Structures are given as structure tokens and as C-alpha cells.
Amino acid sequence: MARLEHLNLTVSDADAFAALLGDLFDWTVRWSGPVLGGAGRSVHVGGPDDYLALYTPGAGVGTAPDSYVTPGALNHIGVVVDDIAQAESRVREAGFTPHNHADYEPGRRFYFDGPDGVEIEVVAYD
Known part of the structure; x- marks a missing residue:
């Protein structure tokens, strides 16, 4: 049986988003640091068995289309x-x-x- 371990989500401020999820759901930061050769930052927040990987690109985020009509969107x-x-x-x-x-x-x-x-x-x- 397989289980979902994590989802990776692009956000404008990974640290702030992780702090909010910690406050709302008592989640903890499992790891944080630079990623993609320093071109971005990631914060892993959740529980011991599953988490969200929140990613902020170093160049900043753009605008996204409507997720409910875009294939592959969250x-x-x-x-x-x-x-x-x-x-x-x-x-x-x-x-x-x-x-x-x-x-x-x-x-x-x-x-x-x-x-x-x-x-x-x-x-x-x-």
C-alpha cells in the first residue's frame, strides 16, 4: 500500500505560510533551507509522517491561472x-x-x- 508523503507548493513567502499552518493546525517545521542551487527556498511543514513542502523561487512568484480549469493545478x-x-x-x-x-x-x-x-x-x- 502506498501513501502520500508530501505535496510541493509554490508560495510567495514559504516561512510565513509555514508559520500560519503551524498556528492553525499545530504543525511543525521539519526542515527549511535553500534549494535548487540557492535559486529558491523551501520549508517543510507538517507532522512526522506527511508534510507540505512550501517553495518560494528566488526570483519571486508570478500570477497563476484559475486552478479549476488548468490541468495539473492544485x-x-x-x-x-x-x-x-x-x-x-x-x-x-x-x-x-x-x-x-x-x-x-x-x-x-x-x-x-x-x-x-x-x-x-x-x-x-x-
């Missing part, structure tokens, strides 16, 4: 939490607006648009 990141009310409170306190709340089989969810327009889905399973 549409959202899904994060499972134990306490969805607490997670939503943290998201609001961080200045983001939760939306698209839903109760569905087998749990509950909401979304919010994080830094760089990255949509994050937060879900709790019953």
Missing part, C-alpha cells in the same frame, strides 16, 4: 482535524473567512482562502 489542500469548531475559530482569529460549510457523510467541513489564494478545506470525520 485546487485545494484538505486538512483533517479533531475539533472543527476550534479549527474554525483559529481560522477566523487569523483573519480568514470560512465558507462553503457542509455536513455530509461521514463528517463536516468548511473551506477558506489562505495566503496566495490557496484554498484549504478543513474536515472532521464523525
Whole structure:
């Protein structure tokens, strides 16, 4: 059986994005440093078994097309939490607006648009 270990995502500020995810989800930075011969910086944030590799190119980021119509684009990141009310409170306190709340089989969810327009889905399973 295979499992997903990490995703690599280009962001405008890898350190700030990692700090936010740490505050919201109690994730930790597993590694950070220069990459691609010093042409960029990466921060790995998550848990002991899986993480997001947040990459900031040295030359800065450009603008991206709509992910929902671009092949290969990231549409959202899904994060499972134990306490969805607490997670939503943290998201609001961080200045983001939760939306698209839903109760569905087998749990509950909401979304919010994080830094760089990255949509994050937060879900709790019953």
C-alpha cells in the first residue's frame, strides 16, 4: 500500500505560510533551507509522517491561472482535524473567512482562502 508523503507548493513567502499552518493546525517545521542551487527556498511543514513542502523561487512568484480549469493545478489542500469548531475559530482569529460549510457523510467541513489564494478545506470525520 502506498501513501502520500508530501505535496510541493509554490508560495510567495514559504516561512510565513509555514508559520500560519503551524498556528492553525499545530504543525511543525521539519526542515527549511535553500534549494535548487540557492535559486529558491523551501520549508517543510507538517507532522512526522506527511508534510507540505512550501517553495518560494528566488526570483519571486508570478500570477497563476484559475486552478479549476488548468490541468495539473492544485485546487485545494484538505486538512483533517479533531475539533472543527476550534479549527474554525483559529481560522477566523487569523483573519480568514470560512465558507462553503457542509455536513455530509461521514463528517463536516468548511473551506477558506489562505495566503496566495490557496484554498484549504478543513474536515472532521464523525
